[in-house]
Amino acid sequence: xxxxxxxxCGTRDESEFRYRGDAGRVRPAPDxxxxxxxxxxxxRDNPRGWHLEWWLHVAGCRQLLKVVRHTQSHEIRWxxxxxxxxxxxxxxxx
Amino acid sequence: xxxPQPDRAPRPRSSSASxxxxxxxxxxxxxxxxxxxxxxxxxxxxxxxxxxVVIVGGGGHGLATAYYLATExxxxxxxxxxxxxxxxxxxGRNTTIIRSNYFLPDNIRFYEYSxxxxxGLERRLNFNAMVSQxxxxxxxxxxxxxxxxxxxxxxxxxxxxxAEAVSREAVRSLVPLVDLDNGRYPVLGGFLQPRGGTVxxxxxxxxYARGASEAGVDIIEHCEVTGLRREGxxxxxxxxxxxxxxxxxxxxxxxxxxxxxxxxxxxxxxIESHVLQAFVTEGIKPVLxxxxxxxxxxxxxxxxxxxxxxxxxxxxxxxxxxxxxxxPMAEEVAASAVTLLPGVARLKILRQWxxxxxxxxxxxxxxxxxxxxxxxxxxGWCYGGFKAIPAGGMTTAHLIARGExxxxxxxxxxxxxxxxxxxxxxxxxxxxxxQ
Numbered sequence: 078x079x080x081x082x083x084x085x086c087g088t089r090d091e092s093e094f095r096y097r098g099d100a101g102r103v104r105p106a107p108d109x110x111x112x113x114x115x116x117x118x119x120x121r122d123n124p125r126g127w128h129l130e131w132w133l134h135v136a137g138c139r140q141l142l143k144v145v146r147h148t149q150s151h152e153i154r155w156x157x158x159x160x161x162x163x164x165x166x167x168x169x170x171x
Numbered sequence: 172x173x174x175p176q177p178d179r180a181p182r183p184r185s186s187s188a189s190x191x192x193x194x195x196x197x198x199x200x201x202x203x204x205x206x207x208x209x210x211x212x213x214x215x216x217x218x219x220x221x222x223x224v225v226i227v228g229g230g231g232h233g234l235a236t237a238y239y240l241a242t243e244x245x246x247x248x249x250x251x252x253x254x255x256x257x258x259x260x261x262x263g264r265n266t267t268i269i270r271s272n273y274f275l276p277d278n279i280r281f282y283e284y285s286x287x288x289x290x291g292l293e294r295r296l297n298f299n300a301m302v303s304q305x306x307x308x309x310x311x312x313x314x315x316x317x318x319x320x321x322x323x324x325x326x327x328x329x330x331x332x333x334a335e336a337v338s339r340e341a342v343r344s345l346v347p348l349v350d351l352d353n354g355r356y357p358v359l360g361g362f363l364q365p366r367g368g369t370v371x372x373x374x375x376x377x378x379y380a381r382g383a384s385e386a387g388v389d390i391i392e393h394c395e396v397t398g399l400r401r402e403g404x405x406x407x408x409x410x411x412x413x414x415x416x417x418x419x420x421x422x423x424x425x426x427x428x429x430x431x432x433x434x435x436x437x438x439x440x441x442i443e444s445h446v447l448q449a450f451v452t453e454g455i456k457p458v459l460x461x462x463x464x465x466x467x468x469x470x471x472x473x474x475x476x477x478x479x480x481x482x483x484x485x486x487x488x489x490x491x492x493x494x495x496x497x498x499p500m501a502e503e504v505a506a507s508a509v510t511l512l513p514g515v516a517r518l519k520i521l522r523q524w525x526x527x528x529x530x531x532x533x534x535x536x537x538x539x540x541x542x543x544x545x546x547x548x549x550x551g552w553c554y555g556g557f558k559a560i561p562a563g564g565m566t567t568a569h570l571i572a573r574g575e576x577x578x579x580x581x582x583x584x585x586x587x588x589x590x591x592x593x594x595x596x597x598x599x600x601x602x603x604x605x606q
Contacts (some may be wrong), residue, residue, distance in 0.1 A: 078498050092499045095606050096489040099443075115589040118601055119532045121442040123430035125492045148444070149492045 081144070082156055085136040097131035100143050100163075125149055127166040131159075145169065174537040189385055192299050201236040210588045212381040216389035221417035222250045225409055226424055227396045227432065229253025231262035231372075231557060232549050233424035234379035234390075234582050235330055235564020236571070239298075241386035243565065244572035248402030249388045250418075251380075252411060254395035264494075264526035266449050266471060266483045270307045270367035271332055273528060274323045275596050277582040278535065279330050282561055284501065284579045288561030298378030301476065307462040308337065308345060309365030312356040312509075314465050325576070328515060337361040348458055348512045356467035356510065367462060369473050375560060396425075399437035399546065406436060406468060406545040408427060420571055422547040425525035436440030436543055438592050441588050442551050443603040444568030445486040446525040448496030450504065452518040462601040463511075470507035482508060486554075488604050496525040507516050528553055531591035538566050538576070539585040553606060 079091035099121055105113040125148055132142045145155040145163050154169040190212045191197065213403050219417075224240060226233045231290055240246045271282035293300050311317045324334035339360050343351055348370050351358045384390055391413075398410040401422060408417040433440050454457045459474040472482035484504035487497055498520065501523060509516045530538060531551030541548050549567045552559065566580035576584060582594055599605050 086297075090499075091497075098602065112589065113516075116439070118580075120439045120589040121430070121441065121443050122439060123443050123490065124436070125428070125431050125444075126470060128490055130490065146489075148490050151491065151493060151497075 079151060079153065081142070081145075081153065082141060083134050083137055084156065084158065085140060086134060089134070089137060093134060093136040094142075094145060095133045095135045097133050097141065099129070100131045101129040127154070129163050183204045190381060195300075195360070196576065211560075212377055213384035213390055215248070216384075217392055218394060218411075218413050219250070219389065220415075221408070222389070222582060223248035223418065224250075224417055224420045224422065225407060226251045226422045228260070228424035228426075229257035229376075229380070229390060229392065230260045230424065230426070231375055231379070231560035232552075232563045232567065234376055234383055236422060236424060236549065236561050236567040237384040237388045237564075238379045238386065239391075239565045241383055241388050242572060244568050246572055247387035248414065249256075249383075251383065251388060251390045252394050252409065252416070253392050254397055254412075255481070256392050257380055257606065258373055261526040261528070261552075261556060262376045263373050264449065264524055265372055266473070266481050267369045267475075267557065268367070268473065269302075269370055269558040270364055270473065270501045271558075272307060272323065272327060272334060272367065273596060274326055275594060276326065276330060277594055278596055279327055280330055280559060281282045281579050282439075282555075283330070283332050283568075284565075285559050285562030288565065289370065290366075292378070292561060296378040296382045298374060298381060300374040300378050301383035302368070302370045304366050304368040305455060305461050306363050307464065308342070308361050309464045309466065310342065310349070310358050310361040311466045312359060314359070318464075320362045329366070333364055333366050335365065337363045345461060346459060346463055348514050349463070350511065350513050353510060357529070363461070365399065369462060369475075370557075370559060375557075375563070379560075379564070396432065399432065401436045403544065404543055406543050411594050413441035419547050420547060422549060422567060422571060424549040424567070426529040426550045426552045426556055429529050429548070431492075433548075436546065438541060438543060438546075439593055439603075440548075440550070441537075441585075442529045442594070443490050444492050445488070445528050446449045446484065446491045446493060447486045447528050447554060448497055448500055448504065448523060448525045449481065449483040450501070450520050450523045451475070451479040451481050453514065453521050455480075456517065458514075465507055465511045468510070469501070470504060470505040470511065472508065472512070479521065480518065484554070486530065486604070486606065487525075490604075492527055494525050494527055500571045530604065530606055532588060532601040533595040534597055534599060534603075534606050535594035536563070536583055538563065538570060538580045538583045540570065541585060545580055553603075582596060591600045
């Protein structure tokens with residue numbers, strides 16, 4: 078069970094949230110071409126390590142959160158609002 | 172890429188690989204002989220500096236690919252490289268179900284090809300894999316779901332695959348354990364694929380390993396591939412913990428960890444890694460002689476020959492490489508079990524485990540060439556890798572040997588995503604965590 082600290086609601090169980098995938102992808106410019114859009118839609122870095130991802134606090138404030146989580150240990154290093162830029166995991170307090 | 176020509180030339184062997192033919196006569200003879208005449212089922216090969224084909228991953232698909240390369244396509248200069256002992260990855264972690272009850276015609280053809288190979292597998296391998304065609308029964312709980320399942324069953328029958336509608340009363344007699352009158356999810360009926368069933372999963376790895384080893388394949392255990400060797404746009408071999416190995420063709424069959432290895436050659440895949448859990452209860456007397464799937468949740472169950480109920484559910488739902496499950500999904504699976512089969516509430520769960528899945532962006536596997544010459548990819552198996560082992564092995568071997576896709580696996584190429592012809596059985600879209 079993950080314990081996710083929502084900046085609005087406090088620390089809650091994982092079961093209050095819904096995962097919404099990789100938050101590191103950036104939508105290409107409209108004229109970026111088919112290959113860029115195909116990569117944006119379908120390709121994932123899928124790292125074994127730190128991963129920037131979206132979680133939706135569906136049973137709480139219903140807001141999207143940006144989370145830096147390790148995909149092997151499941152440790153969460155940073156949680157922020159969608160507009161924030163996540164720091165590098167090494168720069169976060171463990 | 173020039174397709175390699177069959178290679179039948181003899182070459183030096185690391186050690187004697189033959190374990191002799193298994194038979195009733197042999198069993199009796201060894202029984203009278205203190206069981207002293209058995210030898211290892213497959214040889215422990217030493218690493219050679221180069222091979223024509225190196226297959227990364229000694230799981231079901233890797234071993235089956237090696238076996239069919241050697242026996243069907245005549246390419247014997249093959250190594251299977253595995254980081255641990257063979258068969259400890261997902262081939263030894265699944266719920267052992269085989270079936271071909273899909274909806275999309277391409278999927279039906281592919282999995283039916285696999286089911287047909289399962290049907291002749293033990294005879295071919297001379298190995299008891301305990302293939303048990305006990306039938307897979309999918310239940311439905313609403314009229315809309317009945318229509319969907321009927322459409323699926325009709326699609327299968329149009330392609331010559333067995334599927335039967337099963338009435339509510341027939342469900343009662345097939346599986347008396349089921350709570351037909353559940354207040355929220357009453358069972359209205361089901362559909363049965365009589366040829367579906369289960370297979371002893373470990374024996375599949377061992378049987379293919381034995382067959383491949385006898386045919387001259389080197390099975391190299393405890394040798395982790397740490398990276399792919401790349402020269403320009405060509406893959407020339409692998410880096411391992413026991414030194415580099417050169418290869419004309421490298422085949423990745425490491426579902427679960429495909430992205431990690433592909434990244435060492437700069438390749439990004441349409442895959443996310445997720446964990447899927449499975450469970451087994453204490454052994455009880457026979458109560459369930461089909462594979463049963465629940466329609467109102469993600470839950471499937473069969474009874475093993477030891478008597479334990481083997482069951483599983485959905486993926487935990489977020490990217491992970493941890494080969495363990497977490498409790499929220501365990502609770503959900505247990506809730507589904509008790510809703511469908513109230514009688515199991517008093518059973519103890521003996522073991523729970525997790526395996527890391529390659530979840531692809533359309534829920535279908537990938538058997539394909541890649542943008543890098545000399546690199547063949549077998550992965551993206553999502554939940555369904557075990558049942559596909561024979562077909563996955565045969566079609567991957569075909570692709571390696573002939574340089575072109577096997578007809579039943581042509582739709583599983585990597586280029587389908589960019590080309591807009593994804594094979595999305597459940598119509599979910601590129602959201603693997605929802606599969």
